Amino acid sequence: MNRPNVLFAARPDRWDETRGPLEAALAEAGVAADLATDHAPDTVDYIVYAPNGPLQDFSPFTRCKAVLNLWAGVEDVVDNPTLTMPLARMVDPGLTEGMVEYVTAHVLRHHLNIDADITRKPGDWTPVTPPLARDRKVTVLGLGALGSACARALAGLNFDVAGWSRSPKDLPGITCFHGDEGLADALARSHICVALLPLTPATEDLLDADRLARLPEGAVVINPGRGALVVEDALLAALDEGRVSHATMDVFRTEPLSKEHPFWHHPRVTVTPHIASVSRPESCAKVIAENIRRGEAGEPFLHLVDRQAGY
Template sequence: MISIALLSRPGLMDPMKEPLARELPGVTFASWPEEAAREAELAVCWKPEAGALAAMPKLRLIHSIAAGVDNILSDPTVPDVPLCRIVDPDITSAMTEFVLWGTLYFHRDFDRVISQARDGLWRRYDQRAAKDRRVGILGLGALGTAAAVRLVDLGFAVSAWSRSPKVVAGVRTFSGADALGEFLSETEILVSLLPLTPSTVGLLNAERLGRLPQGAALVLCSRGEHLVADDLVALIRSGHLRGAVLDVFEHEPLPSDHPLWREPGVLVTPHMAAIASWEVIAQQVADNVRRLLRGGALLNEVDRARGY
């Protein structure tokens, strides 16, 4: 049976060992940087140490424990072996729920009334129909498409931007770098669901966020590296932006003394938008191990050129 190395912060993947052992009787585990991990054929990863994968001469497969692989491909020394990611159908539902909540948080003025409640202030705001609120989805992969469709079902005016042209019923779509500015200029609630690639790092900076209309808001549930946080804060403090829900950060967990926790207009959530269960992760890793051993096609293999 294949040997598996676990590359993550200490203890993170311990809950996966039991279900994975049930799926693959006889499998052996080792945690990096143990010597046995260096000799493993499969690396199961979350934010592996730079250079670690390159130091595994017997490596045959690298497997992320999440849908994203940016935390692995950020290391230029990653060896040229198959790389797979997790695709959990429940993640799509969970992310859609989070996007709907983040949209309603601003659309129904919960950001304002929660702040007022701390001061015992009773104040109601004029309500707008969903059809009069333009929500923009940045990224039209599986997650973005599902969220966009659900928002349309609820009656919102929905736009979406993607790298290449796509068509989604009821959604005003934009594609390519030249169309990004027009997309942003009409978006009142911006939801980021982009993959993290070299071209999307720092995409949400002062110039692009400044293209959003006065009073717009941001819901960030993609990757923290997409956002230039200081630019966001400056735009909120200036009054150009209304606020933001931030679920992801460049460095996690977000330190308790980080100023974003206490920034008026910003709500921090602990990377909770969508989390795959350890059972699903174990099942998909085990399935790919069996496919690897019999020479079959791997599930959810990453196109490294695209980064997903």
């Protein structure tokens, strides 16, 4: 087996924390590779990539077999006309576990109205009994790897869970909707709506004023998916009118979120700084290493992006 050259082309500040885990994962996979940040382009066999890194022109990488994305999202690179080699997105157990923990925590927070107890004043002994999970309808928009895992976890807590996807899906214990008509039905039954769709031309601005108006009065929106899934002005208007009671937002159209942005200052918006599902070097390195092993063995790559679908 040849010794492939692997170029690390994410942000330079990620190199030190990623290098050790990636070298260890490659060794565990039985791949002897030269991992560096400065390989000459025409000698590179694989590119370990993040869209916020310095590399934008892939045309000099004439022998590159695959670009291996460190992120689950590929919307910032999938339409790059110079990227003609296979592109793999990150599907990693660590990403999935992180997302499940985030979504479960915030669904439970809103389900139990924990904020009211955190801000309770001394002497305020006004018990409010929440419904049981089986009486709380949660809808997950997006039933890919992350959305399906979150839907199953919430169903395991006995929530009444539905999911929506563009194409038909079948998940045991989950009421599945699809297509435009299915989206209207899914939103109409959502006491808590979790947005976990990839960002594509078909999903951008999905939660606009009309669709937000389909949610039940007082619904909660949780968006750990992609910032551009939600029309921000429409969400703020729905919050001001009380149609949406709270929005927990982890992703935004522009990041970091400007300190002047209305989300920071709205009393019914929680901002978290894109922490729901983060590529952790120890777990994502194993996915990268396995794809390099596959490429060297002539086996199909995992998690290849469908350029037409956009993810």
